[in-house]
Amino acid sequence: MIINKKISLNSFIVQGQENVVSDMDGEKVMMSIHNGKYYNLGGIGGEIWELINELISVNQLVDILMSRYTIEEAECKEQVLSFLNHLHAEGLILVDDKN
Numbered sequence: 142m143i144i145n146k147k148i149s150l151n152s153f154i155v156q157g158q159e160n161v162v163s164d165m166d167g168e169k170v171m172m173s174i175h176n177g178k179y180y181n182l183g184g185i186g187g188e189i190w191e192l193i194n195e196l197i198s199v200n201q202l203v204d205i206l207m208s209r210y211t212i213e214e215a216e217c218k219e220q221v222l223s224f225l226n227h228l229h230a231e232g233l234i235l236v237d238d239k240n
Contacts, residue, residue: 147226147229148199148222148225148229149199149222149238150198150199150200150203150218150222151198151199151238152198152199152236152238153196153197153198153199153236153237153238154193154196154197154198154199154225154229154234154235154236154237155193155194155195155196155197155234155235155237156194156234156235157175157232157233157234157235159173159174160172160173160174160233161174162182162187162190164187167184168181168183168184168187169181169182169183169184169187169191170182171190171233173231173233175232176231176232180231180233186224188206188209189202189206189221189225192205193234196237199221199222199225203217203221206221
């Protein structure tokens with residue numbers, strides 16, 4: 142798995158290990174055992190977190206979200222990439238560009 146590369150639509154991603162996730166009032170909150178930080182993933186962020194439980198391409202993830210929500214494709218891609226790159230910068234997900 143590549144750890145320091147920026148995520149693209151063709152990247153494959155999966156949850157990192159050493160994260161404790163809980164549901165609080167419909168939103169996912171997480172504590173990273175690795176860095177000791179807490180994160181509020183929110184509602185849709187929590188849904189993305191569940192979807193990346195197994196290795197999935199960013200394109201597949203966007204397609205799933207587009208089928209569930211009314212959002213422009215370009216906006217969905219932009220928001221998903223921004224969210225995933227933030228998670229990646231925090232060391233919370235793993236990225237594989239070789240699949």
